[in-house]
Amino acid sequence: MILTNEFQHKVLNAANRMFILTAFVFTASFFSACDDDDDNGIGSVAGNWAGDKTELVIKVEGVPTPFNETDDSFAGEVEFQQDGTAVYNDDGEETIGTWSQTNNKLYLTIPDDSEEFDMSGTYTIQELTGSKLRIYIEKEGSFEDPDTGLVFDATIQATLYFNRD
Numbered sequence: 001m002i003l004t005n006e007f008q009h010k011v012l013n014a015a016n017r018m019f020i021l022t023a024f025v026f027t028a029s030f031f032s033a034c035d036d037d038d039d040n041g042i043g044s045v046a047g048n049w050a051g052d053k054t055e056l057v058i059k060v061e062g063v064p065t066p067f068n069e070t071d072d073s074f075a076g077e078v079e080f081q082q083d084g085t086a087v088y089n090d091d092g093e094e095t096i097g098t099w100s101q102t103n104n105k106l107y108l109t110i111p112d113d114s115e116e117f118d119m120s121g122t123y124t125i126q127e128l129t130g131s132k133l134r135i136y137i138e139k140e141g142s143f144e145d146p147d148t149g150l151v152f153d154a155t156i157q158a159t160l161y162f163n164r165d
Contacts, residue, residue, distance in 0.1 A: 026037050032136075040100060042104045042125060042128060045080050045106060045133060047164065049133055051074035051077065051162055052161040053072045053073075053157070056156065057156070057157040059155040059156075069150040070153075077165060084099060094112060105124065105125070106124075106125055106135060107122055126135075132162070133163075134159060134162075135155075136157070136160075139155070140153075
């Protein structure tokens with residue numbers, strides 16, 4: 001399978017948006033965990049978080065080398081509200097969803113209006129301190145390039161880094 005640079009760029013951009021939103025939701029649920037979660041060494045993600053960077057690995061089936069991308073200018077912001085609402089803002093575009101947290105798992109449900117990637121899912125909280133949040137998600141599936149209609153199978157791994165806002 002031969003992919004054009006334009007197609008690779010679209011896949012990476014769509015994956016980047018998905019992981020940023022996912023990280024936002026994941027982070028919020030981590031801080032709103034109950035006291036039982038604190039016994040396991042994980043606090044709640046509730047609060048405001050500002051994106052710091054993202055790391056993406058996209059493994060397209062049939063392509064021997066995965067696409068790796070690090071974005072050190074990730075500027076998405078997320079608020080994990082105590083009532084379970086997650087509000088994500090990226091370049092003035094606001095998306096509202098829900099979140100919950102159990103121990104080091106952040107569960108995020110968000111509307112899928114992008115028609116590119118569903119950002120809902122279960123994130124693993126890899127780091128949570130008073131000032132830093134790092135979450136990880138891995139998704140497998142079939143994805144369609146909206147411009148070309150080309151469908152491809154891939155595994156997307158995303159790590160999102162946030163700082164307390």
